[in-house]
Amino acid sequence: MRESVRDAGLPSTLRSPWFVGFSAVAILHLIVNAADAAPWDGITKVMLAPILAAWVVDQGGPRIVAAALIACAFGDLFLIWDSTFVIGMAAFAIGHVCFIRFFLSHGALREIRRRPWFLCAYAVAGIALVSYAWTGLEPALRIAVPVYAAILVGTASTALAYNTITGIGGALFLTSDALILLGQANKWQPAAVGIWIMTLYILALLLLTVGILGRSNTAYRPLAPTL
Template identity: 70%
Template sequence: MTVEKLIVRNPWFVAFAIVAVAHLILNGADVTPWDGITKVMLAPLLAAWVLVDHGSKIIAAALIACAFGDLFLLWDGTFIVGMAAFAIGHLCFIRFFISRGALQGIRKNPWVLLAYTAAAVALVGCTWSGLGELQIPVPIYAAILVCTAATSLAYNKTAGLGGALFLFSDAIILLGQADKWQPEPTDIWIMASYILALLLLTVGILSQEKMRLGTITG
């Protein structure tokens, strides 16, 4: 069975796709609290897929941390807590990618890491004056995001695209926190890129691990 068939036929992928589409519709129509409920459901569905598929528990943990991040971002006054939850999730992703040889890949092609770092520095510099109390945590979180993006690409291209989209999604959020320009409709841009980021990271990891173990044929 090919990777594509493995994904499309998987009931967890179907459930995730249904909830993702529902969330984007509810988000666009500003239907509360259902838009928030569907948002928080996204990452746990992927975590369940990982566990049922006998995937890495650290990836499931990363996705659950992202779910807590989504939860805390729903409430006023808990933005930093949500950021911390996402940071934990990213550290789990990074730990996994490093365990699969990502550092060797980065050493062979350091330009990707340098490019991501330059983009993150430019973004933080652009938003710095409007960050207020976030001036300390944002650079730390940005550095973690850069590591996720670089190590995921060193792992494989699918996961790498997911890492890049995660960085893109959070960049739009950061622009909003600093009262800078954001693309419209902002929430759709943020959530569409975030949803694809989660999916591509999960699919990239599950498919690569199955091929590594020789359980996919086609």
């Protein structure tokens, strides 16, 4: 929001070998995912977030962002098996809380107060999505899903308040998880939904990381100490 794409330092950020490595694994994952080549689809999926976490550490970025990405990696791991789906949701929730903590410590709340439609629009979308899926959810998910949805709305809102790039990443993360929710509830889903989910998720992780690193590399001025 406050930074343009150029100001976010994207050209230098995208020249990183970590970006190249992430891109290679992402492309490989989409290929094996489309081919339903187990266990390689699961292995490549779990590799995605740790590569970005290593990139954040290598760039001297905020440790709480690296922690968020590691939590996402555990979420990817546990979502491989249906029996640990709720554990995977919990891991992703931890990751989102880390992202929210970072964005709030860098002025997101002040920006949301100036432009409250960020939060209002996402809150309405989240309530509508959960309401639509509610009748198809298993009883075990009827507590976890609204809580997770609220946290995800928080990530999307604060990411948009931080800058445009992270804002797009937050929106894509919400969209990807919305497709997963619709599948759990046996509601509408597009054809080849697995590819759509993973493409949106990969872009979400990348844009959140790039948006944070790009801004950090040019104008990293935390408003409060980061973890």
